[in-house]
Amino acid sequence: MAPPPKPDPFPADSQREVDAGAVFVLESKGEWWHAGFHLTTAIVGPTILTLPYVFKGLGWALGFFCLTVMGMVTFYAYYLMSKVLDYCEKDGRRHIRFRELAADVLGSGWMFYFVIFIQTAINTGVGIGAILLAGECLQIMYSSLSPDGPLKLYEFIAMVTAVMIVLSQLPTFHSLRHINLASLFFSLGYTFIVVGACIDAGLSKNAPSRDYSLESSGSARVFSAFTSISIIAAIFGNGILPEIQATLAPPATGKMVKGLLMCYTVILLTFYSASVSGYWAFGNKSNSNIIKSLMPDEGPSLAPTWVLGLGVIFVLLQLLAIGLVYSQVAYEIMEKKSADVKQGMFSKRNLIPRLILRTLYMMFCGFMAAMLPFFGDINGVVGAIGFIPLDFVLPMLLYNMTYKPPKSSFIYWVNLSIMVVFTGAGLMGAFSSVRKLILDANKFKLFSSNVVD
Secondary structure (H helix, E strand, O other): OOOOOOOOOOOHHHHHHHOHHHHHHOOOOEOHHHHHHHHHHHHOOHHHHHHHHHHHHHHHHHHHHHHHHHHHHHHHHHHHHHHHHHHHHHOOOOOOOHHHHHHHHHOOHHHHHHHHHHHHHHHHHHHHHHHHHHHHHHHHHHHHHOOOOOOOHHHHHHHHHHHHHHHOOOOOOHHHHHHHHHHHHHHHHHHHHHHHHHHHHHHOOOOOOOOOOOOOOHHHHHHHHHHHHHHHHHHHOOOOHHHHHHOEOOOOOOHHHHHHHHHHHHHHHHHHHHHHHHHHHHHHHOOOOHHHHHOOOOOOOOOOHHHHHHHHHHHHHHHHHHHHHOOHHHHHHHHHHHOOOOOOOOOHHHHHHHHHHHHHHHHHHHHHHHHOOOHHHHHHHHHHHHHHHHHHHHHHHHHHHHHOOOOOOHHHHHHHHHHHHHHHHHHHHHHHHHHHHHHOHHHOOOOOOOOOO
16 A cells, blocks of 8 residues: 655645735736846846956956856756746645745755745845945935035935835735836946946046056955955845745746846846946956946046936935845745734734834844944855855756756756856855955944945
């Protein structure tokens, strides 16, 4: 007599009936283009303005190579992840959370907690970073209008936090679709503004002298290269693809690939143009934010102030959308525990806990952003440790475990090679980021009005 089938530890249908995090926050109503909007907001952010600085650590040839390889590998990884999710859905196990997908496919309870820990670190880190950078955008605009004004960075962070508290009350991931469409246009807007400004600056009579040489010390060159690679990995990473696919109306099969194609079309337009124009104009003098290179502390601005001001406004507005997208996993976890799915999404029973918990979460992110204006260095470590396993290792492992390609097959060895190479790159990137954190330690000051690059 055959043994009875083992019960599914994550029964998708029954969870969606009783789990408020799934029913409310991860409401499945979206179309493929909505997934494209969410993905683009999660990946194409103001961090692309650091790409000339990335090329500073790699040079032209290696910079192009690493950017292209990272793009191809992440598209491939996200495609495999989508295939695994589609396979599970056809098998009657639709997974809407990264942590449950990993635990189910890999059959390991500790994997559930590993993924939730890494996701929480990434999402909270991005939330803090978005508020910090948005506050810095306000400070830049304020300083240009009132150079001797009394307001400090932490006050602008408080303003951004207040706006984020209001926006955080949008109840579902799907309800961000219009905001994320606007975010897509904002990313195109500030990229083309910066590209035009860099080309104009490079051709002007005030153009800075260009030097594309790398650091003279061999060890410094290696560390800079791995730091640049970890920055690229963090730029391409998102770590929330299953949650984005969860917003698609079932059946989701095939829809995510269309969303990925939309997202990577925007990536192609923005990543290469920003990196090439910025590095061409400033060479190894490129700042970690290319807008700052266009607004040097000494000498005239290399672009009209109103043009750069418009770019900064676009960056500011997109940062609000990014903060909202990366908060959704935290909100889903909160509502899974605090909300009652049997009552309405806007019932007093569910509305009051949502208001309190999301407000407290945003206040925490805002407080950390104000207290740690050197959070960019910390986030570099989080990015290297977090994005590499979630976006460069687990998708390949999940595919090999789900589809079980023969060990002699080409795809098996491609996936295994990617896992090994990027695990090593992640470890070296983390080491390089920790090294930079230590070197910058003398610049750190709690509640400072200056962001450490």
